[in-house]
Amino acid sequence: MSLLRQALLALAACVPCGFTWAADLTVMTSGGFTAAYNRLGPQFATSSGNTLTTVLGPSMGKAPEAIPNRLQRGESADVVIMVGYALDELIHQGKVAADSRVELADSRIGLVVRAGQPKPDISTTAGLKKTLLAARSVAYSDSASGVYVEKQLFAKLGIQPQLAPRSRMIERIPVASVVAKGDYQMGLQQVAELLPVPGVTFAGKLPEDVQSVTRFAAGIPSNAQHPAEARQLLDYLASPQVQATVQATGLDSVPR
Structure with missing residues (x-):
């Protein structure tokens, strides 16, 4: 019997029944x-x-x-x-x-502003529309929520022409991070992606009648x-x- 075979048999004898490698x-x-x-x-x-x-x-x-x-x-x-x-x-x-x-x-979509800024009331569709129209700049993601915001939300609210020149899709990085730095006044993204980012205030989820799940x-x-x-x-x-x-x-x- 070769030394390699002896070593393998010895190793096998040491492995308990039911053992699985991680x-x-x-x-x-x-x-x-x-x-x-x-x-x-x-x-x-x-x-x-x-x-x-x-x-x-x-x-x-x-x-x-x-x-x-x-x-x-x-x-x-x-x-x-x-x-x-x-x-x-x-x-x-x-x-x-x-x-x-x-x-x-x-996952539902929410809105954040930079920490220290007044928390807008977006509990109603009218409040959300007013908030977005007053924003100097709005950021949204390059994933599912951002596609909805760009293609449907602004249109549903009737504000697409006004928001088009001052809103932007943010690639790769969390939307809240660019809001925290002050690059954008407001950010829209899925709530679970907004909450972990420091330096922003969570305003709330979008109203259900214009929400995208x-x-x-x-x-x-x-x-x-x-x-x-x-x-x-x-x-x-x-x-x-x-x-x-x-x-x-x-x-x-x-x-x-």
């Missing part, structure tokens, strides 16, 4: 669910013994960091967390396994290295016991 899962997540993931991920890692490598990027758009663009370049991942309809497109393209799709949370979902890419462990993570993120944490980040739980 996996290093690569998770690509977009902004809306990131705050919840940042709290829940370490808990999953501790309980499962697996480690998580996190890659941030928007659910859509032209930025190289966008999750679809990363996968198109051949970057590998075990889990992707993103806007539901953007995930569905990846499933349609065969980049994510259809039977792995899990719905995680609903984005469903966040997750799936396992077809090139995942650890699909079984990835499924465990998805089940955990959607489980009843984590919903209080999900809600604390500004998201709403998905009705089950």
Whole structure:
């Protein structure tokens, strides 16, 4: 018997029954669910013994960091967390396994101003319209909420001509960060992406009659290295016991 074979047999004899090697899962997540993931991920890692490598990027758009663009370049991942309809497109393209799709949370859009500035009243549609018309500048994201703001919200409020020259889509970075620096007077983005940023005051969510609810979902890419462990993570993120944490980040739980 060779020395190598003896060593392998000795190692096997030392491994307890049921032992599994810990996996290093690569998770690509977009902004809306990131705050919840940042709290829940370490808990999953501790309980499962697996480690998580996190890659941030928007659910859509032209930025190289966008999750679809990363996968198109051949970057590998075990889990992707993103806007539901953007995930569905990846499933349609065969980049994510259809039977792995899990719905995680609903995300609503909110508004922030720079810290120290008066908090506007946007509790009604009339109040939101008045607030936006009075703004010197408005920033919005390059993901789902920003597409809605640019293409639908301003039109619904009847203020698109007035807002067009003083509003801008912000790529890659949190909208609240440019408001905190004073580059823009107001910012619109999903609430869960606004709340973690220091230096701004959260004015509230948009009124329901002009609100846009984005469903966040997750799936396992077809090139995942650890699909079984990835499924465990998805089940955990959607489980009843984590919903209080999900809600604390500004998201709403998905009705089950």
